[in-house]
Amino acid sequence: MLRACSKIIGGVRTLCPPVLFDDLDLTCRAVRSGPDSKDKDRKKRPAECEAMQDILAENDRLNVALIGLLALRAGFIDRAAVVKAVAVDWLVDCARKNGIGGGCPKGDKMSAVIIDGKVFAAKVRGQVAAHVARLVEEHGITPGLAVVLVGSDPASEVYVKSKGKMTVEVGMTSIEHKLPADTAEVDLLALIAKLNADPKIHGILVQLPLPAHLNSELVINSIDPAKDVDGFHISNVGLLGTGQKSMVPCTPLGCLMMLRDHHGSLSGLNAVVVGRSNIVGKPMAQLLLGDSCTVTIAHSRTKDLAAVCRGADILVAAVGRPEMITGDYVKPGATVIDVGINRIERGGKTVLVGDAEFESCAAVAGAITPVPGGVGPMTIACLLANTVTACCRANGLAEPEGLTA
Numbered sequence: 399m400l401r402a403c404s405k406i407i408g409g410v411r412t413l414c415p416p417v418l419f420d421d422l423d424l425t426c427r428a429v430r431s432g433p434d435s436k437d438k439d440r441k442k443r444p445a446e447c448e449a450m451q452d453i454l455a456e457n458d459r460l461n462v463a464l465i466g467l468l469a470l471r472a473g474f475i476d477r478a479a480v481v482k483a484v485a486v487d488w489l490v491d492c493a494r495k496n497g498i499g500g501g502c503p504k505g506d507k508m509s510a511v512i513i514d515g516k517v518f519a520a521k522v523r524g525q526v527a528a529h530v531a532r533l534v535e536e537h538g539i540t541p542g543l544a545v546v547l548v549g550s551d552p553a554s555e556v557y558v559k560s561k562g563k564m565t566v567e568v569g570m571t572s573i574e575h576k577l578p579a580d581t582a583e584v585d586l587l588a589l590i591a592k593l594n595a596d597p598k599i600h601g602i603l604v605q606l607p608l609p610a611h612l613n614s615e616l617v618i619n620s621i622d623p624a625k626d627v628d629g630f631h632i633s634n635v636g637l638l639g640t641g642q643k644s645m646v647p648c649t650p651l652g653c654l655m656m657l658r659d660h661h662g663s664l665s666g667l668n669a670v671v672v673g674r675s676n677i678v679g680k681p682m683a684q685l686l687l688g689d690s691c692t693v694t695i696a697h698s699r700t701k702d703l704a705a706v707c708r709g710a711d712i713l714v715a716a717v718g719r720p721e722m723i724t725g726d727y728v729k730p731g732a733t734v735i736d737v738g739i740n741r742i743e744r745g746g747k748t749v750l751v752g753d754a755e756f757e758s759c760a761a762v763a764g765a766i767t768p769v770p771g772g773v774g775p776m777t778i779a780c781l782l783a784n785t786v787t788a789c790c791r792a793n794g795l796a797e798p799e800g801l802t803a
């Protein structure tokens with residue numbers, strides 16, 4: 399399997415085969431400085447700079463990576479785009495061309511295989527779209543997803559908009575109900591009852607968190623369990639816990655799909671889930687148990703958490719603390735699934751980081767999901783997968799394979 403090395407180039411974590419690092423670094427400097435510059439690197443090594451200019455002129459992929467780095471620094475694009483450009487397409491292409499793969503030379507930091515959630519989520523959405531097309535063509539049924547947003551939490555508004563857009567993109571019907579923040583509980587329950595009874599609606603999602611005056615448990619448990627595409631209803635929690643067919647929470651389902659894809663069978667692997675939330679930690683543990691892993695649920699109060707984590711072949715970081723899981727928590731070669739999405743201030747900018755410190759974990763792990771671009775995109779893809787599954791079940795049709803646990 400192809401491995402990348404990780405280095406900071408121009409303040410940007412960059413992944414590429416080790417032999418290409420120096421070239422990229424030098425090219426970065428050379429190109430930035432320009433041929434007439436007094437830049438000391440260019441002056442010191444004019445021949446290499448000229449050579450790099452030639453490579454740059456010839457090599458589109460190198461251009462992509464370089465432009466990515468420069469654009470990132472200028473703030474034109476986000477890190478995920480660079481990681482994708484550098485770490486995926488370009489890396490694989492360069493490695494193939496140069497016959498590079500299978501580990502880093504001594505002295506270089508080894509880095510993990512990057513599990514690209516954006517690519518994987520696009521594949522899942524493609525599968526969902528194909529099933530939707532079949533449902534429409536063969537049965538005249540269009541799956542419908544209703545999303546209910548109470549209030550105007552900015553993050554929730556962004557999520558809901560994105561869910562609506564992707565629902566339509568896969569050919570399903572998207573219904574959005576935006577209610578004022580002071581909506582009475584009885585009115586919200588009445589809307590849910592209406593959606594429960596609507597045969598055109600196969601999935602219902604009430605965006606969380608709800609305003610404080612609303613009882614989230616009561617609201618979630620008023621959704622018809624068969625339409626509970628979040629998998630949060632107490633019936634679905636019980637079904638999953640007892641190994642029965644249920645609606646499975648989207649984020650852990652996305653993690654499971656990526657793990658199955660990466661490992662094939664998970665049977666017998668040691669899995670440690672750091673985090674005990676109802677939304678991620680607990681269902682994640684149930685799913686891993688269902689795939690015959692030996693599962694430990696750990697959390698922020700677990701004694702010697704690092705030692706517990708170092709026993710994991712699969713380490714799921716879902717603790718909600720920015721970069722809490724560092725490289726010394728990771729068993730060499732383990733797979734790290736980072737569920738965290740944390741906004742922190744770094745270098746005067748707001749950046750997104752996971753619950754795992756990427757740099758140090760990637761240096762030890764065999765595979766890792768980045769943040770952003772890892773687990774995040776899988777959540778909406780799995781919401782769409784759950785909606786098509788719910789639609790098939792509601793109509794007594796065969797469920798799509800590979801889209802649920």
Ligand code: GUN
Nearest residue numbers: 603604605606607628648
């Ligand atoms: N808020 C943040 N994530 C989620 C989610 O997965 N489902 C719901 N209902 N609300 C959320």
